[in-house]
Amino acid sequence: MLKLRQIHHIAVIGSDYQTSKHFYCDILGFTLIGEFYREERDSWKADLALNGQYTIELFSFPNPPVRSSRPESCGLxxxxxxxxxxxxxxxxxxxxxxxxxxxxxxxxxxxxxxxxxxxxxxxxxxxxxx
Known part of the structure; x- marks a missing residue:
């Protein structure tokens, strides 16, 4: 059997990086522990922690497709x-x-x-x- 230790992180893609970063950091209270611009992808990546634990990997990509989440879509x-x-x-x-x-x-x-x-x-x- 595979011996998983814990969840390492959850990846979230936002359509507007600054808006998403504000929401997760300033409203929900995550701490920005790393922020990287990836020029080859025209994309931002932020590492966010909750109470010192790395939790969310926040991404931006140009024009990401909308993912259906309701009503009760398959997946996360x-x-x-x-x-x-x-x-x-x-x-x-x-x-x-x-x-x-x-x-x-x-x-x-x-x-x-x-x-x-x-x-x-x-x-x-x-x-x-x-």
Whole structure:
């Protein structure tokens, strides 16, 4: 059996690099730990960390094709983040102009969760872990 240790990173392609970088760093709170312009691809690559852990590889490419994510497309469904207080987290997102769906309760754990999207419509989830 393959012995995976952990998830190394998640790659996200944004249609507007500066907008995506602002969203992930300034709104969600990721730290920019590396940023590289790749002239041969006319593309940016940013390495983003969450609480010191390298987590997201943010890319830009000229005119990337739109990837369908709803309704329930095959493939990666969403990216979920654990939060201590979902109400406080939703308020912080709302203050930044990010709209969240109504809070739901996970029928298996009883924990509250909600969904919102990044600037390109990538579904993101907040899941209360306390």
């Amino acid at each position: 469904r969403h990216l979920a983040f654990s939060v201590e207080d979902i109400g406080q987290s939703i308020s912080a997102l709302n203050e930044a102009g990010v709209i969240c769906e109504p809070v739901r309760t996970d029928p298996y754990t009883g924990k509250p969760f909600t969904f919102f999207t990044d600037p390109d419509g990538l579904p993101l989830e907040l899941y209360e872990s306390r």
